[in-house]
Amino acid sequence: MTNLIRRAAVALALPVALVVLWWVATADSTSIFWPPLSRILGVFGETWFTGRFTDDVLPSLARLFAGYLAALLLGVAMGVAIGSFRLLRALVEPVLEFFRAIPPPVLVPILMLFAGIGTEMKVLVIVSGCLWPVLLNTVEGVRGLDEVLRDTARCYRLGLRARLFRLILPGASPQIAAGARQALSIGIILMVISEMFAANNGVGFTIIQFQRSFAIPQMWTGIIVLGLIGIALSAIFRMVERRLLGWYIGVREAHRTEG
Amino acid sequence: MTTQPVGAAATTSTAMLEVRGLKKIYEGRGRRVEAIRDLTFGVAAGELVCIVGPSGAGKTTLLRCVAGLLDCTEGEVVLEGRRVTEPPPGMAVVFQEYGRSLFPWLTVWQNVELPLKEKRLPKDRRRSLVEESLEAVGLLDAHRAHPWQLSGGMQQRVAIARAIAYEPRVLLMDEPFAAVDAQTRADLEDLVRKLWRELGITVLFVTHDIDESVYLGRRVIVLSHSPTVVLEEVTVDLPDERDQLTTRSLPRFAELRSHVYELVQRAKRGYRPEGR
Numbered sequence: 001m002t003n004l005i006r007r008a009a010v011a012l013a014l015p016v017a018l019v020v021l022w023w024v025a026t027a028d029s030t031s032i033f034w035p036p037l038s039r040i041l042g043v044f045g046e047t048w049f050t051g052r053f054t055d056d057v058l059p060s061l062a063r064l065f066a067g068y069l070a071a072l073l074l075g076v077a078m079g080v081a082i083g084s085f086r087l088l089r090a091l092v093e094p095v096l097e098f099f100r101a102i103p104p105p106v107l108v109p110i111l112m113l114f115a116g117i118g119t120e121m122k123v124l125v126i127v128s129g130c131l132w133p134v135l136l137n138t139v140e141g142v143r144g145l146d147e148v149l150r151d152t153a154r155c156y157r158l159g160l161r162a163r164l165f166r167l168i169l170p171g172a173s174p175q176i177a178a179g180a181r182q183a184l185s186i187g188i189i190l191m192v193i194s195e196m197f198a199a200n201n202g203v204g205f206t207i208i209q210f211q212r213s214f215a216i217p218q219m220w221t222g223i224i225v226l227g228l229i230g231i232a233l234s235a236i237f238r239m240v241e242r243r244l245l246g247w248y249i250g251v252r253e254a255h256r257t258e259g
Numbered sequence: 260m261t262t263q264p265v266g267a268a269a270t271t272s273t274a275m276l277e278v279r280g281l282k283k284i285y286e287g288r289g290r291r292v293e294a295i296r297d298l299t300f301g302v303a304a305g306e307l308v309c310i311v312g313p314s315g316a317g318k319t320t321l322l323r324c325v326a327g328l329l330d331c332t333e334g335e336v337v338l339e340g341r342r343v344t345e346p347p348p349g350m351a352v353v354f355q356e357y358g359r360s361l362f363p364w365l366t367v368w369q370n371v372e373l374p375l376k377e378k379r380l381p382k383d384r385r386r387s388l389v390e391e392s393l394e395a396v397g398l399l400d401a402h403r404a405h406p407w408q409l410s411g412g413m414q415q416r417v418a419i420a421r422a423i424a425y426e427p428r429v430l431l432m433d434e435p436f437a438a439v440d441a442q443t444r445a446d447l448e449d450l451v452r453k454l455w456r457e458l459g460i461t462v463l464f465v466t467h468d469i470d471e472s473v474y475l476g477r478r479v480i481v482l483s484h485s486p487t488v489v490l491e492e493v494t495v496d497l498p499d500e501r502d503q504l505t506t507r508s509l510p511r512f513a514e515l516r517s518h519v520y521e522l523v524q525r526a527k528r529g530y531r532p533e534g535r
Binding site: 146147148149151152154155156157158159162166167170171173247248250251254 | 323326328345346348350351352354356359360361362363364365373374376377405407408421425
């Protein structure tokens with residue numbers, strides 16, 4: 001119990017210090033761009049909990065989830081295929097490198113031409129950014145599967161299904177998770193950016209609206225909301241990861257105590 | 260000394276496993292490495308044969324060819340009358356790297372059960388097989404653990420349990436105890452003897468340990484240095500009832516051991532049979 005309190009104290013020490021610093025530094029601020037933190041927090045409730053949460057935050061999150069999940073499925077499926085067949089890998093690897101090198105935000109104007117400015121475009125932008133880390137990490141994970149484990153699966157004549165679900169996917173899962181984690185932060189960035197170009201709702205859209213109408217304290221609350229969304233999502237991610245990769249954490253700890 | 264001419268045992272009609280004229284050349288980037296030159300031997304049904312040779316004798320290559328994991332360049336491996344081109348049904352393999360051959364994301368029970376599911380055995384049958392085999396290796400209590408929570412010797416026991424639960428007619432073992440400590444090793448050797456006698460399966464046991472090969476085997480096939488040929492087949496005429504203390508102190512054990520030892524030493528110095 002005391003251990004838990006101590007860990008919480010350590011984790012919260014710096015954030016609290018920074019908030020206090022922000023509070024003190026801006027307390028007497030008269031600058032229109034740097035309003036006092038007290039004012040920002042004062043307008044926080046009325047800004048977000050009088051309809052904007054359901055009208056802006058939830059649509060943003062829904063697009064993020066749709067794009068993120070689609071990228072995960074697509075990336076893992078393609079990654080398993082590319083990682084399993086050497087010829088396919090040799091064929092597509094140069095192209096993959098090219099697509100990965102394109103910063104996804106530049107795709108927004110192009111995708112707007114094809115998919116309009118609606119939800120499809122924004123989801124597509126998120127997919128186009130989240131796909132690569134998942135795909136490339138999955139390829140690496142599948143390629144890095146232990147030879148002895150592969151041989152074992154062959155000796156016991158595991159069928160395609162068992163090989164996929166009992167060998168390849170779990171074996172590559174630590175790498176897939178690493179890719180998924182990168183993809184998540186990219187996804188949040190693209191969620192905001194896609195809304196800044198053209199949108200009629202969403203967190204990014206709202207922040208731009210506030211900025212253009214000189215509602216500076218409100219604009220700051222939007223940035224805080226984004227930060228909070230990021231923290232919440234990464235906490236959820238860690239929980240899921242801990243459940244799915246419990247064995248991997250165990251293996252690593254076992255090796256550490258051996259070595 | 261009871262030795263047989265090279266290849267004599269291969270012609271027995273009850274041979275479960277036959278290796279005929281096996282040759283393996285690794286080719287890559289303009290280099291040709293001849294790992295195995297010419298191997299011919301047979302293993303009768305229900306026999307326990309050890310293969311021993313100096314390190315670098317291509318023992319693992321041989322075993323991978325026999326298991327159907329590796330294509331041979333020439334010759335063939337015949338199991339129960341059928342030529343081996345891929346891992347055949349009815350064969351189980353225990354690898355040296357126990358830590359890498361168990362699925363770390365599955366529990367002990369699930370590891371043993373997985374191949375049985377692939378064989379589409381009914382649930383009741385699976386349960387009794389898993390239970391019996393874990394019982395036989397003394398690990399039924401640990402069935403909920405994950406492999407990495409167990410010691411090395413215990414992990415190799417799980418791999419053995421998985422192999423015997425599969426009900427193979429042939430069990431291949433590739434230096435299975437090379438990475439466990441000496442006491443665990445003795446226990447595991449006795450376990451293999453016990454399971455072999457109880458189940459009546461055919462066992463091909465590859466090792467670099469001379470004592471182990473004499474203690475375990477009914478026959479020891481001594482390999483030359485790479486490119487590998489058979490140096491000699493030594494019949495181990497020790498009583499079938501063996502235990503670590505009495506068997507190892509028999510004068511006959513010492514004789515056989517020093518004979519095999521000498522062969523392996525000669526193999527290390529590069530000695531090979533005439534013209535091979």
